[in-house]
Amino acid sequence: MKRVIEVQDLSYRYPDGTEALKGVSFSIDWGTKTVLLGPNGSGKSTLIMHLNGVFLPQKGKVFVDGQEVTKKTEQTVRRKVGIVFQDPDDQVFASTVWEDVAFGLFNLGMQEKEIKERVEEVLKLVGVWHLRNRIPYHLSYGEKKKVALAGVLVMEPEIVVLDEPGTYLDPQGKRELFWMLDELCKNRKTLLIATHDVDLAAEWADKVIILKEGRVLKEGGKDLLLEEEVLAEANLVFPRISELFLRAGFPKEKVPFTVEEAIRVLKGAIR
Structure with a gap:
């Protein structure tokens, strides 16, 4: 399978001396769903800032679709990798929702007709079309997060990176968000989520990369x-569903990660 992201021995130190990344290496395959998992302070946010050139490597290398991320290539890489930041106020800034999502397309010099079509499509996809004329400042935190996601998706990046996307979303909002992300993956997008939410990783990931104190502790499947x-x-x-079955004495090979898997296991046990 084609690798779309490859990180090699990446290190990064902030000006105050904080060593955020310490020789991180991993790869991500095209069309997959990966969760970068670790507690606060493990280096997740710093790492994802390297994936589209917001930060450039001080030591080590980052490749996106075979192209090394450097000062010369950062603009090309940013068209391939879209990042949705943890705080939507870092991304949502225009006078209306529609203008905010359309901003990047106007900067590309795109025709107005195509801009209107793409903005309408993505606002409907993320469920905020009815908010298109609202002032972003007046939206709820969860609504702002959807608008920030729309602003990234409208640029049609091949790789979508989200930093703690479920923060401050209610349960229904989280369900809708991850339905959308699954649809994106079906459309051959590569998705990476940075989070400390183990249940989210259990429910959603194809691959898990666990970070601790700026290093990859381990990577693999769920x-x-x-x-x-x-x-x-x-x-x-442990993920909550998995912990329940582990404590009940089920062997690891039968322990489920999702509600649907748990139902199948229980039905099999009852029979």
Whole structure:
């Protein structure tokens, strides 16, 4: 499978001396759903800022679709990688929702007819078309997050990176968000989420990369979320559904990660 992101021995130190990344290496395949998992302060946000050139490597290398991220290539890379920041106020700034989402397209010099079509499509996709004439400042935090996502999706990046996307969303809002992300993956987008939410990783990820104090502790499939020693070292816990079955004595190979998997396991046990 084609690799779309490759990080090699990446290190980064902030001006105050804080060493945020310490030799991070991993790769992500095209069309997959990856969760970058770790507690606050593990380096997740710093790492994703390197994936489209917001930060450039001080040591090590980052490749996006085979192209090294450098000062010369950062603009090209940013067209391929869209980042939705944790705080939508860092991205949502225009006078209306419609203007905010259309901003990047106008900067590209796109024809007005195409801009209108693309903005309408993406606002409807994320469920905020009815807010198109509202002032972003007056929206709820969850609505702002959807507008920020729309502003990234309208640029049609190949890779979408989200930093703690579920923060301050109600349960229905989270369900709608991850339905949208699944639809994007079906349309051959590559998705990366940075979070400390183990349940989110269990529900959604194809691949899990666990960070601790600026290093990759371990990476692999969702089975990593059943490794008690690894989770404890990263200051994480079992996914709730999985923990219930582990405590009930089910063997690891039968422990589910999602509600749907749990129902199948229970039905099989009853029979």
